[in-house]
Amino acid sequence: MARVSRRPRLIVAAAVAACFLVSACAKNVPQDSHTGEDGRNKGAQEMKLENNEAKARGIVTYPGGDRVDWKVLDLPKDKVGTLGLRLRWTPPRPGLDLSIAVYNEWGRLLTEAKPNKRKHSRKTTKNLTLENIRGKLFIQIYASERGDAGRYTLTADWKELTVETFDWLAVEILDPPKLPAVPEPVKPCDLAAFDKKNPDCATKCPVPVDPTWPGCAGQCPTPPDPNIPACLKTMPCPQPPDRKFAMCKPSNWPPCDPAKIDPGNPNCDGYKPPDRLGEVTDVQADAGGSGIQITINIGTDDGVDRGWKGVLLDSNDKPIRGSEFKLSKVTKKSSVAKVKIDASKLIPNNPVRLSAP
Secondary structure, eight states: OOOOOHHHHHHHHHHHHHHHHSSSOOSOSOTTTTOOGGGSGGGOEEEOOBTTEEEEEEEEETTTTBOEEEEEEEOOTTOOEEEEEEEEEEOSSTTOOEEEEEEETTSOEEEEEOOOSSTTOOOOEEEEEEEEEOSEEEEEEEEOSTTOEEEEEEEEEEEEOOOOOOOGGGSOOOOOOOOOOOOOOOOOOOSTTOOTTSGGGTTOOOSSOOTTSGGGTTOOOSSOOTTSGGGGGTSOOOSSOOTTSTTOOGGGSOOOBTTBOOTTOGGGTTOOOOOEEEEEEEEEEOTTSSSEEEEESOOGGGTOOTTOEEEEEOTTSOEEEEEEEEEEEEOSSOEEEEEOSOGGGOOTTOEEEEEOO
């Protein structure tokens, strides 16, 4: 066990005892005015492990000018383990606090138990645990603030980390899995002397193009074949023109004939013939009793056909509200439709406007 030198401690003890007798010690006393050699890390008192335990006792007092004590602990050489530190102290009066910090041999702070934030705390114990630690440690015990002091006991408990050893020579190592034989180098595909048995030719296209070979998909042979989709992209527009040839433009077709709409003529795409104007030539009551049946004086000879839509116009050629209709019957010269409107709203030879669907 480590022992504390007696003579310097007698001076400190006297200072502490003086504080016990006085209601409040002076707070402007230098913190190291009565410190011993262990007040610096170079004079740290050695702690020796015996049966994995070491203890050190002492007194630190800020008012007595011996605020800091240093201890040094050499852990077992080349060993790694867990170190537990427990600081217990007896203050001259309740509420005084001590603190502890641990440094490695290069001066780096490893861990610390900081001063109590709660003023006048009655706590008199602080614990630290350092895991996976090795080498030499410097331990600092100090009075936390001005007026703090106490007689302390520092206990160190060491527990070596045990690592299980493993005998690799006793382990049966299986042979690696068998690998397939290294394939022979692939012969490059010659497009001019195409060999369909050569694996390298599987995705390539011979010269000239063979449309039956999978590698020639998307390519047009020579001469081009309009039955192969790839040729339709590059072949010139034939006569008469055909929509499936990409080179055919609307200019290759004649203008759209309104009298005969050709769905193969792109110039007829979206073509809508102009509206036709006509007159009501006959009005009959609808057999169903829900409006009237009108006859209009224009038919297929005028380009009108069944399914055309229409509306009745007033004397100002404005649509009559609710008079919309669709042609149900169309002849060469006339058309018939049903209108859900009262006959009294019509005028003689009532005008009509017809529109293609």
